[in-house]
Amino acid sequence: MKTFNQILNFRLIALLFVAVFAASCSNDDDAAPEEENEVEVITSVSLIFTNNADATDVVTATAVDPDGEGIQELQVNDEITLTADATYTLTMAILNALDPADVEDIGEEILEEDDEHQFFFSFTTDVFADPAGNGNFDDAADAINYNDTDDNGNPVGLSTSWTTNAAASTGGSFRVRLQHQPDIKTADTGVNDGDTDFDLTFVLNVQ
């Protein structure tokens, strides 16, 4: 009886070995993770100032973060140099160019979700004749000439208007921040509400 039990048990062990090894071997694969479509990644922002009186006077300033999440420093490639006493319309080209073969226009996404986004601006005090002051970072109610509104009638900022001062100036600053404010955007929400999608500072000259 005892011997019989032992034989039986050896078989059990053998069976168990086979079963578990088979299970583990069948699981091996060498697949890489599937390709993911990165959302919300912005690697390049261009500010495009177009002179309302002269369509050939286009000033473009671009900032690029070529590696997205990587540690490479942000590159602010251009200074903004505007003509004195002129009115410009500012529009933006916002791109995800992580995969050069498949560049995505994030501006379209922002337009689709314009009730969740707002651009805020901060600049050297009185460098513009209109809007005057230093922008709406410190107080969301301060003057900025938004040309667009969302479905709720709140400003967005994909298009804005700027009139430079008659006096020339160099080495000023121009800062743009895009805030993502899902479910919280109102006429009063400011630069510190929600999450930041980008926050860039350029050198501003008027000549």
Add this chain to the structure above:
Amino acid sequence: MPVQGQQQSCSCCTEGKVLDKATNAPVAFATVNVPNTNVYTQTKEDGSFVLTDYCPDRVSISINVLGYKEANFTTTRQDGEIPTYYLEETVASLDEVTVKVEAAKEKGTETIAQSRLSKDDILSNSTQSLAVSLSKLEGVTFASTGTNVQLPIIHGLSGNRILVLNNDIKHAFQNWGSDHAPEIDMNAANGITVIKGAAGVRFGPEALSGAILVEPNPLALYNPFYGRVGAGYQTNGRGYNANAEIGAGGEHFSYFANGSYARIGDRKAPDYNLSNTGKEETAFSLGARYNIDAWDFKVYYSYIDQNLGLLRSSVTRSPDLFINSINADEPIIINPFTYDVKEPNQTTEHQLAKVGIDWRYSNGGKLHFHAGIQQNRRNEFDVRRPEEIPIIILDLVTYEYQLEWEHPDWKGFDGVIGVQYFNQNNDNNPGTLTTPFIPNYNTERVSVFVIETLEVGDDTFEAGVRFDRETNDVRGRETDQDIFRDNYTFTNFTASLGYLWNISDNSSLSTNVGSAFRTPNVAELFSFGQQGYRSTFGLLRFSDDNGTLSTSEVVLLEDSDVDLERGYKLTTEYRTNSENNSHLLTGYVNYIDNFVYERPIGVFGSIRGPQPAFIIDQAEALFIGLDYTWKHNFSERLSSTYGLSYLWSRNIGDDQPLIEQPPISTNLELQWEQGGFWIFDDSTWGLRPSYTFEQFQAPRTVTPESLVEGTVEIDTDSEIFDFIDAPEGYFLLDMQWSFQVKNLGGSITAQNVLNNSYRNYLNEFRYFADEPGINILFSLNYSF
């Protein structure tokens, strides 16, 4: 000693320990005899006894001593475990005498310092995590990420240098970063042993600094049907929990089943709510054992499901907010109390199935085999768009097989020879809409180990060696979605040598030196990008060009400077007991070359603004420390236990401090065993003041503002720093009352009674919020 052999001589003996059921005090000079034979002995002063050369599979003994009821016990020979027999005073009421089985030290760890947490310790606060429960023990503390995620630290080391063995099987989980804690159901644990030395030979190279053994229900035979139901409530977080266990053991067969559920809402610091710190946990486990002649079969299954909230204010998607958050006294986001857990949170499901077979083919000779299969599924949610889609979806499947031969005594040597096969498969599931933080990988490891013990008089010598051959196959994606691959194999050699000297019946000295070589794990090598508020770059994800970091290339391991982590740890423990005093002193030195750790490296410009960045780095590190416990009995009923832990650690290669190392801590526990009064059969009061010092060995502080403004410049050769100062020291007072009324037991525990506000240096969220304030826990357990 008047012992007479009855059976043919065998390699060992029948051992046991006799304790007073009410006070747990050892019962000396009790007569232990086997009825109808002339085998007998007397217990020593510590209550222990040995029936030499008597080792049947089943033991029936009778214990007799003046002042106690005579008691008869029948137990099977418990595999490697020394049974404890509880006697009841003759004056006490008629209660059943209970038998508890206390675990003996695992082979290969007999000369290493260890501490144990009993079932009662665990049940008094069953919703605590593994790490927090263990932190009562000297030399053990925990690193946390908020209130729900805690990792044990032994002698300054955590993560992949502490092996957590659940039911003999390496708990296989996403063991990386400080925000992934082992998913262990504390209610199912019968006891937990912490091995505070290099136990790599016995358990594998990851036990470089220690091991935590979570013991399941022992499935004792000859155990009549038993059951236990428990419930609890805690004031902080308005948490409630329930648990139950049943089981029984017959002549050949035994089983158990248990389950638990817990839900806790937002915790509260003294001055504000800690929003999104709730959790929900469901767990159950089952086991069965069949014993026939020399064969013993055990089957286990366990399941745990967790949903853990992380402090909402810890996610600062805008970098300005990170700077604001760490400078603010209060978290940026404080919402009213809720049980709901929202983003950021983690949901995990962990399953373990295990089969174990023992064959005692001769006296002292045994073959042991076990196989374990584990599945760990983890989803992590972040505050982002779309927030309902997890940012991490990982499936980890692990197989482990181990065959051990405990050979019979050979020229005085007692030992175990084992082989192990380990296979792990980690897969990212698609659909996270972000590049995987951790790549896919397969790990395969084959190990062989030998441990021998030699007893010569009062001296015990222990030596062991182990070989591991580990192959990793890694596939990941870069942010441009290009695939990268790496494949590497290491052969690791681990050795240990120990010595135990029983100086007298009351004191012993043990010392153990062990080495362990560990392959850096996949997360330490390949982490890339943002998780929570920080960006982390693994060892192979950045290159260092004269102090300037670049993360544009994935470096192949063979082309990199990355080397194995090589640890050598010496642990020495001295124990002494006298009538009213017992002392336990543990000293250790741990030298680790190529020590892998995470540290801040600066703030880098991103399109969102400045972003705090961390890298995984290697250094030559030294850890020297001391744990001391002194127990003093003022009277039979009043006792005090004093504990102190001290650790000095440094990056000696660069002569710099290390980061996130445990500060000095000290505590005193006063216990008054009131005994029975009114309706209570038993009542015990406890008071535990403790003080944790400021970490004086913390790195210098460099604020993020100064990095953004450029007033401080950092490169990879710069001295290590932290973004804020180490928090001040803090005093905590805990109180406990526990009672027993017939089969009903219960306790009231108050933590942080003074409701002190403090921050814990070992909590990653020290940047953002205080620790929880006062918490009162009520628990009831009914046994039948």
